[in-house]
Every structure is written in structure tokens, then in C-alpha cells.
Amino acid sequence: MxxxxxxxxxxxxxxxxxxxxxxxxxxxxxxxxxxxxxxxxxxxxxxxxxxxxxxxxxxxxxxxxxxxxxxxxxxxxxxxxxxxxxxxxxxxxxxxxxxxxxxxxxxxxNGNAITYGNNIISEMEKYGLDKTARPVSADSLKKYIDAKKAAEDNNYQPLNFGMVHPVSTHNYELRYWMAGSGIKPDEDTTIKPFPPPTMPQNLIAGNIEGYCVGEPWNSRIVLKGQGSALVTNYDIWNNNPxxxxxxxxxxxxxxxxxxxxxxxxxxxxxxxxxxxxxxxxxxxxxxxxxxxxxxxxxxxxxxMSGTFLYNKGVDSANPMFxxxxxxxxxxxxxxxxxxxxxxxxxxxxxxxxxxxxxxxxxxxxxxxxxxxxxxxxxxxxxxxxxxxxxxxxNKFIDGKVWDxxxxxxxxxxxxxxxxxxxxxxxxxxVNNWKVDTKQPSYVCPYGPAGCADPKYVTKK
The missing domain is CATH 3.40.190.10 (Periplasmic binding protein-like II)
Incomplete structure (x- = not known):
């Protein structure tokens, strides 16, 4: 009761x-x-x-x-x-x-992140990646892919990444983030589905360079020192379903x-x-x-406690994760x-x-x-x-508006x-219609957990 x-x-x-x-x-x-x-x-x-x-x-x-x-x-x-x-x-x-x-x-x-292994992060750092910046774009990944294509020419091998299902938020978020920097996910990369709990072992085994998944499977890799979470889906789209x-x-x-x-x-x-x-x-x-x-x-x-672990040893405040x-x-x-x-x-x-x-x-x-x-x-x-x-x-990382x-x-x-x-x-x-959109105010009626700031909490 x-x-x-x-x-x-x-x-x-x-x-x-x-x-x-x-x-x-x-x-x-x-x-x-x-x-x-x-x-x-x-x-x-x-x-x-x-x-x-x-x-x-x-x-x-x-x-x-x-x-x-x-x-x-x-x-x-x-x-x-x-x-x-x-x-x-x-x-x-x-x-x-x-x-x-x-x-x-x-x-x-919210609840997801894009986590990459140490090897590809080292390559991206050569092209300007600062993994402590918030939010991180995929620009350095694009530059690395371009250099890899130039070096391999017709023998270019696309980079492999993981997500949890073809119609998952994770697949769309990973693609949205990459495409925002000009990467063509279906040409420059191969994106494969894996069950969420298997993501860390597939990254460690070298089957994928990185992945987009929900918690706790990002923190697992970061705590092991095997990689970093570069961006969360809150960073990509604030308060997304x-x-x-x-x-x-x-x-x-x-x-x-x-x-x-x-x-x-x-x-x-x-x-x-x-x-x-x-x-x-x-x-x-x-x-x-x-x-x-x-x-x-x-x-x-x-x-779950109002923080998020992007890099090992550094807990970042993220109450809305x-x-x-x-x-x-x-x-x-x-x-x-x-x-x-x-x-x-x-x-x-x-x-x-x-x-x-x-x-x-x-x-x-x-x-x-x-x-x-x-x-x-x-x-x-x-x-x-x-x-x-x-x-x-209620923002997207690239400033686009969804109407x-x-x-x-x-x-x-x-x-x-x-x-x-x-x-x-x-x-x-087949889409000749209009709907009446109305914007809700940011509110936290139920308590401080998951809330941007205590000033929005109305529960007494």
C-alpha cells in the first residue's frame, strides 16, 4: 500500500x-x-x-x-x-x-549515450576531438573518415558501430549525430544491431568501434577505462522520448x-x-x-543519481539524464x-x-x-x-526545429x-493536413529528481 x-x-x-x-x-x-x-x-x-x-x-x-x-x-x-x-x-x-x-x-x-572505444578516440583526437567538451560534435570523426578514405582509396573499409535495433531511438540518434557533421551513415559506416547488455563485450572484442545504448552499458565501458561517452541523447535532443x-x-x-x-x-x-x-x-x-x-x-x-559518467573519474551533473x-x-x-x-x-x-x-x-x-x-x-x-x-x-544539437x-x-x-x-x-x-501545436512550459510537478533545477519543482 x-x-x-x-x-x-x-x-x-x-x-x-x-x-x-x-x-x-x-x-x-x-x-x-x-x-x-x-x-x-x-x-x-x-x-x-x-x-x-x-x-x-x-x-x-x-x-x-x-x-x-x-x-x-x-x-x-x-x-x-x-x-x-x-x-x-x-x-x-x-x-x-x-x-x-x-x-x-x-x-x-533521455537515457542513452554514444560511447566510443579508446582506439577510435585516439584517432579522432588527432583531428581535433576534445572529449571533455559539451556537447561533442562528430566533426573529428568526419575528418578521420575522410583521411581513412584517402589512404585506403577503393579498399576503404567502413567503420563498424553498434545500436540496439533498426527502429530504435539509438539508431536514429547515432545517425543524426554523425549526419550533422556530413557523415553518410550508410556509406561511411556500418551500423549493426546488438542486444544492449552485449555492447561492452563487442567493443572490447573489437567487433565495433563504438555504440549508442542506454544505461548502464555506457558506464560499464567508461569505468573499465576502455572508452568514453562522447555525447548523450539529451545533448542531441533535450528531453526526447x-x-x-x-x-x-x-x-x-x-x-x-x-x-x-x-x-x-x-x-x-x-x-x-x-x-x-x-x-x-x-x-x-x-x-x-x-x-x-x-x-x-x-x-x-x-x-540514475543525477550525474553521468562521460569520462572515467569525472562525474558530470546531469539531473535530466x-x-x-x-x-x-x-x-x-x-x-x-x-x-x-x-x-x-x-x-x-x-x-x-x-x-x-x-x-x-x-x-x-x-x-x-x-x-x-x-x-x-x-x-x-x-x-x-x-x-x-x-x-x-527542448533543443536539438544542430539547432533544427521539428514542427x-x-x-x-x-x-x-x-x-x-x-x-x-x-x-x-x-x-x-497523402499528408495534406494541419494540426494545432501548443508549447508546454517546463514543469517539475513531482519532485526534484529528473528536473533541470529545483526552481521548477512545484510539489510541496
Whole structure:
């Protein structure tokens, strides 16, 4: 049971809870990958939030990486899962499985980094890399690639890098960062998927020069002295969406009260995670257990405790590296989901024109979230559509602006490096719509954890 003080803070009472409809299905299995951003699911289990909703939940660690998660959600072995923000979109479009999946809520903002091994860092330093600068661009990598091409001529061997899945934020972030310096990811490099926990061993073995992954698999390499984290995805895109809670659309339709009960439990866990840094320390103890992330506490603390380890021995303040509830981090913005569709076009993953607005409105569920949010006292933004790249805590590393009303132009006209398989004209024909965007203010209603500055905290 929640402490009475937390019940009051969330606007939930025993009487109000008793008025909610009972879940149709109570015994559930939820899959997750061993990453720190599985924390909302772990906390919902360990702190009794699932149980409070009348649910018997098995939170299952998936050993088959993100493809394993997706396969088991589609087959029905998992009722819900921890998922990459782009996965339910891709599956619904038929490029990552073939099933109508939905993103019920956002599990977190930020949480990734691009980490390179010592060998390539030494080469990049010859071309001007300062690994202590923030944020670091890929300019020195571009210069190294150009020199390597000149030396190898027709025998040029592309550099190998790792990410976790083709439709992952990690893949798009790594490409965005490289392309901003003129690198052509599909020509100058080879980018391969690996399960997150295997990234460090693949770098050490020399299979890849570097990778983009979530924590704690960046800190692992840095603490071993085998490399440095050059840039986080917060540096690339402030407060970007990372993971979502996903389920099959037919499951959501068949079990609406079960779905809402799971969502309430997870949102309460997210608010608990951002309520205090003391709560984060408690969460670290759970995450360290072998049935969850199975990583040393000191490694997990490098990101979950308001710092981030770019270079060994130097903890840098980064309170927003993991944000779970503050600044609307739980809310599934349509505009966030649509950004992933633009990247699927930018990098040639989609081969037919689709109505991006209609697609994202089938997959992301801010409508359902809004109903549940009122039941747990979660603050809603003014609109599910917003621009990104325009506010103090909402910026891209290259200064670009993401406006969903200019989605097609964003793909073809905003960037020098693209590799689409659908023409701009074809895509414009099926995307003749407008949405009303409204910008949310930066707010931290739930506590200081995951918040840019204590001055934004409104929770008393």
C-alpha cells in the first residue's frame, strides 16, 4: 500500500480507488530489457503499485533483445512490454513484425549515450576531438573518415558501430549525430544491431568501434577505462522520448480496465521515481538485482543519481539524464511519435507513402492516457502536438526545429544527409493536413529528481 502522504500527493484515496472498475484480466506478464529505464515497471512491481490495482504481474527479463520483446508481444506471450518508442509504429506499418500495436504511455525521456572505444578516440583526437567538451560534435570523426578514405582509396573499409535495433531511438540518434557533421551513415559506416547488455563485450572484442545504448552499458565501458561517452541523447535532443509501454491494440480493446489499471500503476511508479533522489537510490537497489538489470549499484548510480559518467573519474551533473514523470515525460505526444516516422523515411526504412498523422493517431494513445492521468493526479500538457527544438529545455544539437506541420519538408529539406526511398512528391500527396501545436512550459510537478533545477519543482 502507498504511504498516506503519497496517496494524498497523487490525489488518490481508498474510496476513489474502490470506485474504479475491476480489471478484466488480473494475471499478467510484462516483458523488459535489462536497462535502467525499465525502472517504472520494476518499481510498479516492487513498491506494490500493481498489487494495489488488483493485478498479479510477472515482470519478465527478456534475453532475446528487442526482437524477442517484439515477437512475444505480437504472439501474446507478453501482455505488455517495455519497448523502444519506434517499435509499435514500425510493427503497425509492417516493417518490424506485422501487428497493430499501441504506445499507451511514455516510460521516460533521455537515457542513452554514444560511447566510443579508446582506439577510435585516439584517432579522432588527432583531428581535433576534445572529449571533455559539451556537447561533442562528430566533426573529428568526419575528418578521420575522410583521411581513412584517402589512404585506403577503393579498399576503404567502413567503420563498424553498434545500436540496439533498426527502429530504435539509438539508431536514429547515432545517425543524426554523425549526419550533422556530413557523415553518410550508410556509406561511411556500418551500423549493426546488438542486444544492449552485449555492447561492452563487442567493443572490447573489437567487433565495433563504438555504440549508442542506454544505461548502464555506457558506464560499464567508461569505468573499465576502455572508452568514453562522447555525447548523450539529451545533448542531441533535450528531453526526447525514449521507451514506451506497448500492447496489442486488440488486447487494449478486449481488456480496457486491465489496461487502465496497468497504466495507473506505471504512472504512479514514474511519479515516485521523480519524487526524490532518495527514491532513486532505493530504485537502484532493486535494479541491481539479478532478476532485473543485474549491474553493480555504483554503475547504476552514474546515471540514475543525477550525474553521468562521460569520462572515467569525472562525474558530470546531469539531473535530466533519466526523467520519468517530470516535464510530461509520461505523456505519449503524437508529435514525438511522428518524429520517428520521419526518421524511418529519412533512412530508407519505409518504401511506401503513408499518412503520418493517421498512422500515429492509430498507434499513440494520449486520449486513453488523459483519462487515466485524471485518476492518478498526473498533469496534462495543453496539446498532444508540439514543436521541438524551440525552448530552453527542448533543443536539438544542430539547432533544427521539428514542427509536425512541416513533417514532409523536415525529411527532405532540413538535412543535407538523407537516404529516402520515397519521393517528397509522393509523400506530400497523402499528408495534406494541419494540426494545432501548443508549447508546454517546463514543469517539475513531482519532485526534484529528473528536473533541470529545483526552481521548477512545484510539489510541496
Amino acid at each position: 502507498l504511504k498516506q502522504a503519497l496517496k494524498v500527493g497523487l490525489g488518490i484515496s481508498i474510496v476513489a480507488s474502490s470506485l474504479l472498475a475491476a480489471p478484466e484480466k488480473t494475471k499478467l506478464k510484462i516483458g523488459f530489457i535489462a536497462l535502467t529505464d525499465c525502472a517504472p515497471l520494476v518499481i510498479a512491481k516492487e513498491k506494490g503499485f500493481f498489487e494495489e490495482e488488483g493485478l498479479d504481474v510477472h515482470v519478465a527479463k527478456e534475453g532475446g533483445g528487442w526482437p524477442g520483446i517484439q515477437q512475444k508481444v505480437i504472439s501474446g506471450e507478453y501482455d505488455f512490454s517495455h519497448a523502444l518508442a519506434g517499435m509499435p509504429i514500425a510493427a503497425t506499418l509492417g516493417i518490424n513484425g506485422d501487428a497493430h500495436l499501441q504506445a499507451l504511455l511514455s516510460l521516460d525521456f 525514449e521507451k514506451v509501454l506497448q500492447a496489442r491494440a486488440d488486447f487494449v480493446e478486449k481488456y480496457p480496465e486491465t489496461t487502465k489499471a496497468v497504466m495507473r500503476a506505471v504512472i504512479k511508479a514514474q511519479m515516485w521515481l521523480d519524487e526524490s533522489w532518495e527514491n532513486r537510490e532505493e530504485a537502484i537497489k532493486y535494479l541491481a538485482q539479478k532478476n532485473y538489470v543485474k549491474a553493480p549499484k555504483n554503475v547504476l548510480q552514474k546515471s 533519466n526523467t520519468f514523470a517530470n516535464y510530461y515525460a509520461s505523456y505519449p505526444f503524437y508529435s514525438h511519435g511522428m518524429w520517428f516516422i520521419t526518421q524511418m523515411y529519412r533512412w530508407g526504412q519505409l518504401e511506401k507513402p503513408v499518412d503520418m498523422k493517421a498512422t500515429i493517431e492509430k498507434v499513440y494513445r494520449p486520449d486513453l492516457f488523459s483519462d487515466v492521468a485524471k485518476e492518478v493526479g498526473y498533469t496534462l500538457p495543453p496539446s498532444p502536438w508540439k514543436k521541438d527544438g524551440v525552448d530552453e529545455y 509536425p506541420n512541416k513533417a514532409v519538408e523536415y525529411i527532405y529539406d532540413t538535412f543535407a544527409v538523407t537516404n529516402p526511398k520515397v519521393s517528397k512528391e509522393e509523400l506530400l500527396k
